[in-house]
Amino acid sequence: MRSPSSLKQEFLKRWMRGLQRCTSSKKDMNVLERKKVIKLSADLAIASARNGTTSWSRALIANASRDNDNRILAERILGPESDILIKRVSTSVGTVSCNRKIRSKKILKRSCNSVRRVRKGTHLPQKVLAKSIAKRLVQKRTQILKRLVPGGEFMDELSLIEETLDYIAYLRAQVDVMRCIASATELINHMNIGGNKMV
């Protein structure tokens, strides 16, 4: 696994860069806009750090570029390499999603059949019943997880778990860095306020 500290480093670097690129243009933004920008730049920072190796990063970038208003922002944030990155992401995501759509339809059909089969069986032994309940639970939770992890809807279980691992590592890095900067900025502000008062 990549080392967390280098991940944070990389994330911070890219995030700051993206923010700078973004803020240089706009003058005034309200809180929500700023929050969006911050979050977006953070997402894109880490996603570009992964360079399209992981599925969730690709999905993040793809989602960002899909929205028209976000797209311009995203492109600006990503900077000069945005075109290449977005192209790469869109091609990979596009082909994959086509396959996945087909695959997901098949899976849907299969699951419907299996559900029908299960219902037909009248009295299943306790063990089988428990097993099926457990299976359904797991399936439900997997569905939820798929919704949480960006780009996870079409993955099979194994890759879903890998992506989740990566995504969790990224989220942790993001939270730590953001927390650090937030507290530091707060501190500075307090100091400034204090300093002003003193002066």
Next chain:
Amino acid sequence: MNRALPEMLHCLSGPGNGTDITVLERQRTRVKWQHQEQQNYFGVFLEPSQAGQVGNFQDLVGDGRCGSVLRHVVTHSVKPDPGLENGWPELGRYELPDLGFGSAVLMNGSAAGFEMNSTITRTSSCPHTEAQVAPEAKGKVSEPAEKMSSTVGRESYKKRKADKVQNTKVVAEDDAKDKRSKVCAEEGESKITTEQTRTKNTTTHPNNRETSADTSRENSKASEVQKPDYIHVRARRGQATDSHSLAERVRREKISERMKYLQDLVPGCNKVTGKAGMLDEIINYVQSLQRQVEFLSMKLATVNPRLDFNIEDLFAKEIFPACSANFPTIGSSSEMTNPAYLQINPAQQMVACCGLEMGVNTPDLMALRRTISAPVSLPETYFDASCFTQLQPPSTWDADLQNLFNLDSNQGRSISFPSQPFTGSIEASNLKMET
């Protein structure tokens, strides 16, 4: 040592059940006599009918010395129990590589593991020629071999089921795999696998012909490519052995392995067992992390009216050391990082002290960006100009940040550091800077 093996093998005469011995057995044999020179517990040997195969084998064998030994081995191969699969054609067909024992042992790469046949081949191959190589490899093998002795029973079960496995692609012991991997790591591989393929191709056993051929092909593939395409799995006792269920089992094992990683990553997952519970924990964790990100980005948006995060300022104020009070490396790292940023705005003179100024940001940002993109070492003169006496020239941006953000151990720690310790220093530095 060389002589001991044939003797031992002779002692082990038993009813030729079968035709094949598993790699595992062969390896055990080898290890046994290697280290203990005592009777091993293997029971079965090759049938005399195999002699013909041995002849073939001998042709393949380049080394005459090895050939004799191998022939012995082949004829007296042992199995822990009689029911052993006839599906191991490789038996006679080992090519004796002059090479190291180690390669035989394995693993065609990572997950797949090894061909038992190859290992046996290796183990049984010229002990004397590979005496130098063998010892360390054998040493490794011996440990597993001893382990193996304890697990003989289990293995025998597995072997018994091996007959059923004939239809499947490959067979391998998981634990043996581990051992093999140990040895393999030392030795590398390939030569044996290629030889193995040859030997396999000459096998005359009908039963596992396909499997052995497949495996041999796989081995040769593996020998060229480090990672094999096939995963070799052995059916366990009492489990279905058709390829579907085996593949299913492999998949399940992979998933459980990944879940173990997730358990380490997600706090509080240790208490829960079972997929559903762990998935629940994972979902909660991911959701909470996402919510935290939202909250923090909102906080940053409010705290920072104009979205200019002057990292240099932040660093300069030794804020990070404060907030990294929980972090292992504090003071020096901050000092190291600070200069990197101080360089950026000599003119600004720590405008940072006064907070995040808006207007002057652009040049700073550019400078910051430059700095960020290219790690630089700060000029010494600037260090003097700055009030940080204890500066040391930072090596690179990366190293500094790494120190700074060595947050590995700090997950979940609150950043509510006490303000007193650093405010004092910060104010002091402010004063110095302003003067």
